[in-house]
Amino acid sequence: MLTFCGQDRCLMDGNGRIKLGQHWLDDFAAACDGEIVLHCLPEGAVALYPEAVYGEMRRRELEEVERAASSFVARRSMRRFGALAASERITRQGRITIPPAFREYAALEPGSEVCIIGVEIGVEIWNAERYRTEMMTIQSHLLRKGEEEMTADLTPEREER
């Protein structure tokens, strides 16, 4: 059985809360007992990861920063991850509250329709319009890649110099 796959649409209520569908709840219950991390992605959406998943991501990132470390870079990395991540718990009735700053970041208006997108390791909450654009970006990128693949198949392989 696939976990964290599929997509939903639902309304964010007047207080910035989202009710997750039953299958998401099951996935989160299995993965982390409801302890999740909200994280704002550069793409302009809010990701919901099981705590352990986020911890692993963050660990890798930290290694990278240390390699490149100057104090400005290090502070900015911590600032971004600190400011744009938060622990939360799914409530007994399957709701999570998106903090006001995160709502603003991801253009999630209370009362508006949002997309809940499974991303295999968690879910993402998208502004509906932004999500449409994102999917078009992915699609056209793939098509372009396909074209290049076909071209490469025509061109005989040779040593690069």
Place this chain on the structure above:
Amino acid sequence: MLTFCGQDRCLMDGNGRIKLGQHWLDDFAAACDGEIVLHCLPEGAVALYPEAVYGEMRRRELEEVERAASSFVARRSMRRFGALAASERITRQGRITIPPAFREYAALEPGSEVCIIGVEIGVEIWNAERYRTEMMTIQSHLLRKGEEEMTADLTPEREER
């Protein structure tokens, strides 16, 4: 559970005091029992670190300075950290007072709105407008990185030389 993560907005009162939200208070209580160090960052904000965290940062910085030591560099490092750091204690009702000189440094007007930003090892107090600019800097840097990643994905892999 993540510590020192998330962000808040609140008003600095007429006497230059800030009320920290409950989750920050819990984090500080766990880390240092309320004994904190205020420190002005080059970015133009005031950081609040648990005493031990600041001590460790300072120790590392000093080692670095000594390795490169000329007396000018060493004196200036000590001058900067001496002048721009101060011990304080969170009051029983969860408030801290920002000293006037630090307020001026970070453009924190009494009566104005400030941002409280989690940075994983402590929090930072920002002038709201400055924070917006800082986050835009970080965001556009990341977006540029993303674009380059996507371009690289299109270009067929080849040996680097």
Place this chain on the structure above:
DNA sequence: GTTGAAAATGGAAAAAAATGGATTATTTTG
């Protein structure tokens, strides 16, 4: 040293916001 003014501090009350639950409406399924 004493008195007065100003500022800082601590606390409490009022206002606002967030939370949890329950009811109502809608959709889905048999």
Place this chain on the structure above:
DNA sequence: CAAAATAATCCATTTTTTTCCATTTTCAAC
């Protein structure tokens, strides 16, 4: 078409935030 399940709205309660006030402390002048 009916029943069940799901989703959305509403409301009461609790918590948090903000404002205000009283007390203490500090500094300065007499």
